[in-house]
Amino acid sequence: MIPGVDQQVWCVAALLGTTLLAIAANRSNKSTTVVYGATLVISLIAFARALSFLVAHAEATEMVLPIGLPWLGSHFRLDALAAFFLAVVNLGGAAASLYGLGYGSHESAPHRVLPFFPAFLAGMNLVVLADDAFTFLLCWEFMSLASWALVMAHHREADNARAGYVYLVMASFGTLALLLAFGLLSGAGVGYGFAAIRSAPHAPSEAALVLALMLLGAGSKAGLVPLHVWLPLAHPAAPSHVSALMSGVMTKVAIYGFIRVVFDLLGPPGWSAGIVVLVLGGATAVMGILYALMENDIKRLLAYSTIENVGVIFASLGLALAFQANGLGLAAALAFTAALFHVLNHSFFKSLLFFGAGAVLTSTGERDMEKLGGLIHRMPLTSFAFLVGCVAISALPPFNGFVSEWLVFQAVLRSPDLPQWGLKIMVPAVGALLALAAALAAACFVKAFGVTFLGRARSPVAAAAGEVDRCSLAAMYGLAALCFLAGILPGLVIDGLAPVAQAIIGHRMPVQANDPWLSIVPIAESRSSYNGLLVFVFITAAASLAVYFIHRFASRAIRRGPAWGCGFADPTPAAQYSGASFAQPIRRVFGTLIFQAREHVDMPSPGDPRPARLTVDMHDLVWERLYTPLTKAVWFFADRLNQLQFLTIRRYLSLVFATLVTLLLVLAIWS
Known part of the structure; x- marks a missing residue:
C-alpha cells in the first residue's frame, strides 16, 4: 500500500504524544531513553513512508482536519516535494535521536530539552505537510518557538540568553514577512488554500513583491546574508544534537517554504527573479565561509559553514528559475536537482560534523579549537568520522559533497544558452564566487580538523579526553556511511529526485540507472560524466600502492630523529600552528574589505622584558552597519511612544477619536 498523508499526520500525532509523555515523566531517570x-x-x-512514496512516484494525497479556522479547517497534502523534505527531516530526526540516547545522558538540564525535542520534530513535519496559508504559518511559528525553547535550554550560560533573544526577534520578523507574502497571495477573494493560490493568476508586480517577502521570511530562517545574524549565535547555544537539527534540517524546511511558494504557488517565474536569487546565493556562500574561516569556536565555525551551503543551494535555485523562465527545461531540471541533492548532502555531513563537535564538547568541555589538539590519539573513532564529514563538506571526491557541487557547476556551464545578457554575465560571475567558496571551504575544514584533532594537546582537558558512547558513535558512523554511499552511487539519488523535479519544474534529468558502470551523465556524454565508484576505486588503489612502495622501499632509507623545534629544545604545545595563524593569510587578503581587520604589533625594544604582542581587531560589518543602527532607531521610537502611557483620560479619548476618523477617511478614499 502506498503511504498517504494520513499516515504522516499520525506520525506527527505520535511525536506530539511523546512531548506530553516527556512533560509527565521529565524527572524520571529513564525519561531520556524513553x-x-x-x-x-x-x-x-x-522516513520510510516518505521514501516509499517518493520511490513509487505516487499521486498526491490530501486530507482536511476540522481544526484551525472554522470555515477553512487545516489542510494537509503529501506530494513529491513534501515527501522529499519529509525524508530529510525525519532521517535527520532519527540520527539526532540516536545520538541523543548517548549524548542526553550527559545533559545537565534534560527537563528543558526532552519536552521540546519531539515538538520541534513535529513542527518541522507539519510545516512540510501544510496545504493552506493559515496552517503553514501556525506550524511555522510552532516550529520556531519549539526551537527557541531548545536554544534557551542552557540560558544561564554566557551569551545564550542573548542568542535566544536575537533568534526570537529574527524569527518574528521572518514570520511577519511570510504573513505579508501569504496575504498578497490569498487576497482579493483567492482563498487560503494552496490549491486556490496555485490556480489564481498573479500580476508581475505582485509576484516580485512576494519573492522579496519570501527571501526575507524564508531567507531569514535559512541564513541568507544579511539575515544570518541569529544563526551563529543560536546554533552553538543549543545542545549539539539540536544544533545538528537546526543547522542540517530546519534550514532545509525554510528552503522548502521558499520552493513551495516561488516555484509552485507563484506560477511561471520571470528571469529577473533568477538574477536576484542567484546573486544573493553567491554572496551568501562567500561571506559565510569567510566568517567560518575566522572562527576558533568549532560550533560557530560549523554554523557559519551552514550559511555557505545555504548560499550554494539558493544560487542553484536561482539558476533553475532563470533556466525555467527561458524555457530551458533540461537545464532547469539539472539546477533544481543539484539544489535538492545539496539539501540532502548538507543534512548528512553537517549533522555528522555537529555530532562530532558535540562529542568533543562532551569529552573535553571545550569548543575553542585553540585549547584542543591531539584528539586523534584520544578519540580515534570520533576523529575518523569527523574527518569523513570534513572531506564531504569540502566537496572532495568520492564523497557526496563533490557530486552536488559538481552538478551546480554543470548547470553554470549552461549559461551560454540563456538569451539575456544580464544572465550571461552574472551566471559565470556567481559561478566564480561558488568556486572561491568551495576552495575556502576546503581550507576551512583543513583548519577545523587539523587544529582540533592533530598535533599535541594544548590543554589538560584535551590531554585527558576519551572516546564517547556507542550511540553517539553509531549516529556519526551511520551518517558517514550515507556521505560515502551518496558519493559513489549518486545516480540512485538523482533518479530518486526525478519525481520532485518533474512535479515542480515540469522536466527531469535523464534516467541515470541506464548508464553503464553506475556513471552519472547530467546532460550528455559529450559534455560531462562522472563515476563515483570508479573514482573511489582509483583513489583506493593509488593510495594503497603509495603506502606499499613507501614502506617497502623508502622507510629503510629514512633516518629518524627528534623533530626540529624551531630552536627550542622542548617546544610547548602552544608553539604549534594555531587556528588564528592558519586563517591569517586569508584574513590579510579578504579581511581589510570584509571585516575591516587591523593588526596591531607591540614589539618591545631591546632590553625591554615585556613580551611581544599581536592583537587583531575585526568587525562584523553587517551587524554594525545594519542591525546596530536599526536597534538604536527602534529604541528611539520606543522611548517616544512610551510617553503615550502617561496621558490623561481626556487625551486618550482624543487620540482614539482622531484614530477612528483617520481610519474612516482611509476607507472612504480606498473604496
Whole structure:
C-alpha cells in the first residue's frame, strides 16, 4: 500500500504524544531513553513512508482536519516535494535521536530539552505537510518557538540568553514577512488554500513583491546574508544534537517554504527573479565561509559553514528559475536537482560534523579549537568520522559533497544558452564566487580538523579526553556511511529526485540507472560524466600502492630523529600552528574589505622584558552597519511612544477619536 498523508499526520500525532509523555515523566531517570527511543522509532517510520512514496512516484494525497479556522479547517497534502523534505527531516530526526540516547545522558538540564525535542520534530513535519496559508504559518511559528525553547535550554550560560533573544526577534520578523507574502497571495477573494493560490493568476508586480517577502521570511530562517545574524549565535547555544537539527534540517524546511511558494504557488517565474536569487546565493556562500574561516569556536565555525551551503543551494535555485523562465527545461531540471541533492548532502555531513563537535564538547568541555589538539590519539573513532564529514563538506571526491557541487557547476556551464545578457554575465560571475567558496571551504575544514584533532594537546582537558558512547558513535558512523554511499552511487539519488523535479519544474534529468558502470551523465556524454565508484576505486588503489612502495622501499632509507623545534629544545604545545595563524593569510587578503581587520604589533625594544604582542581587531560589518543602527532607531521610537502611557483620560479619548476618523477617511478614499 502506498503511504498517504494520513499516515504522516499520525506520525506527527505520535511525536506530539511523546512531548506530553516527556512533560509527565521529565524527572524520571529513564525519561531520556524513553523520549529519544520513541522519537527514533517514529522518525524512522515517517522516513520510510516518505521514501516509499517518493520511490513509487505516487499521486498526491490530501486530507482536511476540522481544526484551525472554522470555515477553512487545516489542510494537509503529501506530494513529491513534501515527501522529499519529509525524508530529510525525519532521517535527520532519527540520527539526532540516536545520538541523543548517548549524548542526553550527559545533559545537565534534560527537563528543558526532552519536552521540546519531539515538538520541534513535529513542527518541522507539519510545516512540510501544510496545504493552506493559515496552517503553514501556525506550524511555522510552532516550529520556531519549539526551537527557541531548545536554544534557551542552557540560558544561564554566557551569551545564550542573548542568542535566544536575537533568534526570537529574527524569527518574528521572518514570520511577519511570510504573513505579508501569504496575504498578497490569498487576497482579493483567492482563498487560503494552496490549491486556490496555485490556480489564481498573479500580476508581475505582485509576484516580485512576494519573492522579496519570501527571501526575507524564508531567507531569514535559512541564513541568507544579511539575515544570518541569529544563526551563529543560536546554533552553538543549543545542545549539539539540536544544533545538528537546526543547522542540517530546519534550514532545509525554510528552503522548502521558499520552493513551495516561488516555484509552485507563484506560477511561471520571470528571469529577473533568477538574477536576484542567484546573486544573493553567491554572496551568501562567500561571506559565510569567510566568517567560518575566522572562527576558533568549532560550533560557530560549523554554523557559519551552514550559511555557505545555504548560499550554494539558493544560487542553484536561482539558476533553475532563470533556466525555467527561458524555457530551458533540461537545464532547469539539472539546477533544481543539484539544489535538492545539496539539501540532502548538507543534512548528512553537517549533522555528522555537529555530532562530532558535540562529542568533543562532551569529552573535553571545550569548543575553542585553540585549547584542543591531539584528539586523534584520544578519540580515534570520533576523529575518523569527523574527518569523513570534513572531506564531504569540502566537496572532495568520492564523497557526496563533490557530486552536488559538481552538478551546480554543470548547470553554470549552461549559461551560454540563456538569451539575456544580464544572465550571461552574472551566471559565470556567481559561478566564480561558488568556486572561491568551495576552495575556502576546503581550507576551512583543513583548519577545523587539523587544529582540533592533530598535533599535541594544548590543554589538560584535551590531554585527558576519551572516546564517547556507542550511540553517539553509531549516529556519526551511520551518517558517514550515507556521505560515502551518496558519493559513489549518486545516480540512485538523482533518479530518486526525478519525481520532485518533474512535479515542480515540469522536466527531469535523464534516467541515470541506464548508464553503464553506475556513471552519472547530467546532460550528455559529450559534455560531462562522472563515476563515483570508479573514482573511489582509483583513489583506493593509488593510495594503497603509495603506502606499499613507501614502506617497502623508502622507510629503510629514512633516518629518524627528534623533530626540529624551531630552536627550542622542548617546544610547548602552544608553539604549534594555531587556528588564528592558519586563517591569517586569508584574513590579510579578504579581511581589510570584509571585516575591516587591523593588526596591531607591540614589539618591545631591546632590553625591554615585556613580551611581544599581536592583537587583531575585526568587525562584523553587517551587524554594525545594519542591525546596530536599526536597534538604536527602534529604541528611539520606543522611548517616544512610551510617553503615550502617561496621558490623561481626556487625551486618550482624543487620540482614539482622531484614530477612528483617520481610519474612516482611509476607507472612504480606498473604496
